[in-house]
Amino acid sequence: MAAVRTSTEVTLNRVAIAAVIVITLIFLAPIYWIVSTSFKPRNLATTVPPTVVFQPEVSPYVKLFTKRSQLRAPPSPEDYAAAPWWERIVFDGGEKVNRDGKGQVQFSAYPDRFMNSLIVAITSTVLAVGMGTFTAYGFSRFKMKGEGDLLFFILSTRMLPPVVVAIPMFLMYRVVGLNDTHWGLIILYTAFNLSFSVWLMKGFIDEIPKEYEEAALVDGYTRMQAFFKVVLPEAATGIAATAVFCFITAWNEYAFALIMTNRRAQTAPPFIPSQVGSGLPDWTVIAAGTVLFLLPVAIFTFLLRNHLLRGMSFGAIRK
Amino acid sequence: MATAVMTTLDPKSRAAARGMSDLAIRNLFIVPTILFLIVFNIFPLIYSLGYSFTDFRASTNAPANFVGLQNYRELLNDPYIWSNFSITAKYVIVSVVGQVLVGFGTAMLLNRDIPMKGLITTLLLLPMMLSMAVVGLFWKLLYDPSFGIINYALGLGTFEWLANPDMALYAVALTDIWMWSPFVMLLSLAGLSAVPKHLYEAAAIDRAGPFYTFFRITLPLVAPILMIAIIFRTMEAFKTFDLAYILTSQPTTEVISIRLYKMAFQEWQTGRSCALAYIVLIMVLAITNIYVKYLNKVKER
Numbered sequence: 001m002a003a004v005r006t007s008t009e010v011t012l013n014r015v016a017i018a019a020v021i022v023i024t025l026i027f028l029a030p031i032y033w034i035v036s037t038s039f040k041p042r043n044l045a046t047t048v049p050p051t052v053v054f055q056p057e058v059s060p061y062v063k064l065f066t067k068r069s070q071l072r073a074p075p076s077p078e079d080y081a082a083a084p085w086w087e088r089i090v091f092d093g094g095e096k097v098n099r100d101g102k103g104q105v106q107f108s109a110y111p112d113r114f115m116n117s118l119i120v121a122i123t124s125t126v127l128a129v130g131m132g133t134f135t136a137y138g139f140s141r142f143k144m145k146g147e148g149d150l151l152f153f154i155l156s157t158r159m160l161p162p163v164v165v166a167i168p169m170f171l172m173y174r175v176v177g178l179n180d181t182h183w184g185l186i187i188l189y190t191a192f193n194l195s196f197s198v199w200l201m202k203g204f205i206d207e208i209p210k211e212y213e214e215a216a217l218v219d220g221y222t223r224m225q226a227f228f229k230v231v232l233p234e235a236a237t238g239i240a241a242t243a244v245f246c247f248i249t250a251w252n253e254y255a256f257a258l259i260m261t262n263r264r265a266q267t268a269p270p271f272i273p274s275q276v277g278s279g280l281p282d283w284t285v286i287a288a289g290t291v292l293f294l295l296p297v298a299i300f301t302f303l304l305r306n307h308l309l310r311g312m313s314f315g316a317i318r319k
Numbered sequence: 320m321a322t323a324v325m326t327t328l329d330p331k332s333r334a335a336a337r338g339m340s341d342l343a344i345r346n347l348f349i350v351p352t353i354l355f356l357i358v359f360n361i362f363p364l365i366y367s368l369g370y371s372f373t374d375f376r377a378s379t380n381a382p383a384n385f386v387g388l389q390n391y392r393e394l395l396n397d398p399y400i401w402s403n404f405s406i407t408a409k410y411v412i413v414s415v416v417g418q419v420l421v422g423f424g425t426a427m428l429l430n431r432d433i434p435m436k437g438l439i440t441t442l443l444l445l446p447m448m449l450s451m452a453v454v455g456l457f458w459k460l461l462y463d464p465s466f467g468i469i470n471y472a473l474g475l476g477t478f479e480w481l482a483n484p485d486m487a488l489y490a491v492a493l494t495d496i497w498m499w500s501p502f503v504m505l506l507s508l509a510g511l512s513a514v515p516k517h518l519y520e521a522a523a524i525d526r527a528g529p530f531y532t533f534f535r536i537t538l539p540l541v542a543p544i545l546m547i548a549i550i551f552r553t554m555e556a557f558k559t560f561d562l563a564y565i566l567t568s569q570p571t572t573e574v575i576s577i578r579l580y581k582m583a584f585q586e587w588q589t590g591r592s593c594a595l596a597y598i599v600l601i602m603v604l605a606i607t608n609i610y611v612k613y614l615n616k617v618k619e620r
Contacts, residue, residue: 172366195356286456
């Protein structure tokens with residue numbers, strides 16, 4: 001009897017492993033497809049049926065960063081020979097890299113939008129995590145009347161649909177001139193992430209034994225010194241995890257960026273889809289832009305893997 | 320000994336007196352955040368509450384006229400708005416049910432001895448960390464009827480996903496299921512691994528069948544965490560904007576956030592959109608309230 005049970009168990013386990021592998025492959029297939037498209041020559045990106053096996057090339061990444069125009073005639077052999085390798089692969093695709101009057105390469109809008117995303121996401125993360133850590137310590141260590149209500153109030157501001165908040169913010173920003181500026185987005189993202197960072201950091205600080213600070217206070221530290229010299233170093237992992245979460249949220253945000261920015265301060269999420277507007281889009285270039293944009297998040301997800309559960313449940317579930 | 324420590328912590332004690340008082344520090348730490356949130360979250364909402372009683376249009380310089388409850392009355396009697404709400408409800412149900420089935424199912428499979436479990440879990444979690452806008456964009460490529468990989472892989476010929484009004488909403492929900500099933504999986508896995516092993520051993524001794532074990536042991540014990548996942552996903556699906564907005568422009572996928580966006584920033588019916596925003600806000604606050612209650616319940620366990 002027991003032997004039968006174990007052998008069915010073994011079979012069941014094998015079936016489960018096979019199923020898990022299949023599910024994982026299905027889940028990763030879309031990501032694989034976008035990565036592979038970003039290495040295709042343009043004429044292979046939209047073939048019927050789709051091209052799975054091909055000779056990978058980096059030309060989409062060169063095109064992503066440069067302004068280009070269609071070649072009417074093949075380049076002269078001298079031009080081709082004088083061009084660096086990255087310009088040649090653009091020639092090979094029937095296009096040429098645009099240069100200004102001084103022969104300088106003209107860049108596309110992508111690097112600017114990418115920089116905007118970096119500026120806005122990093123600044124708002126520093127602000128949200130900084131303020132959030134102080135506030136979380138306040139809530140964690142001091143008793144307060146109506147503490148639960150305040151924490152609910154803090155959380156509920158994050159739960160609103162972005163468009164609901166965006167309408168009045170748009171009108172107010174128009175009055176004070178913050179539309180299409182970095183600071184306009186930074187303020188919005190800080191407000192958005194602040195509630196999250198308070199909730200998550202409170203969980204991390206609750207776990208640091210009070211006795212550590214009490215010992216420091218007995219040794220003659222002030223409360224402030226105890227916070228900076230005892231609590232902050234203990235909370236370092238929590239701060240890092242919270243920061244990564246805030247960064248990813250700000251980095252990925254779309255609705256506010258779509259409404260509040262259009263050119264100067266536009267971030268990558270509204271910019272990348274806008275390239276598919278009219279005509280025949282070059283999917284290889286769009287895929288290249290997408291892959292570069294997703295790369296930081298993929299790396300962070302890997303670094304954050306042990307804290308994902310906690311962050312995603314607003315600190316309710318700890319491992 | 321403990322009492323001695325407590326006395327030194329007394330606010331009037333020497334140690335505390337040298338620095339700032341605890342009360343001052345508490346206020347210094349908490350008040351700026353509360354003020355910031357009031358200025359940038361609450362004040363705008365009061366501002367838009369005011370506009371919701373007017374016929375203001377941000378595209379013109381005409382002053383706003385007070386119209387009382389007219390916006391609310393018209394919105395609640397507008398059959399198009401109700402159809403936007405029912406599209407949203409349909410979307411929420413399809414995508415949340417899909418996520419729970421796929422997510423919980425995968426968690427059940429993963430909750431055993433699987434080689435490289437950590438790596439597999441991390442890989443599965445990748446989709447939900449990505450930008451919804453960008454995910455929407457590349458699923459457009461995957462869904463393409465002629466050169467899309469989905470039709471090719473499933474042998475569907477030139478099946479229309481996004482251009483077909485009856486299919487488009489399901490296509491958006493399917494993308495959402497791909498992105499967020501891992502979230503349900505992550506939470507379910509935490510719940511499953513917390514079920515005490517001895518319960519299963521006891522059930523095995525009693526010769527309990529797999530169905531009995533699942534419905535009487537596994538499900539009740541995982542339910543609170545699964546509930547958190549469901550409420551959270553419901554809330555997010557109700558708010559959905561990015562995916563549907565980027566994937567299609569079908570009227571059949573016009574969820575309430577998209578209607579609100581168009582009303583406010585394309586038709587410039589600012590006053591009216593503020594009223595609609597308030598209707599949505601009240602609904603979201605109701606769901607949030609339930610959510611937070613559950614969060615606290617699980618926290619206390």
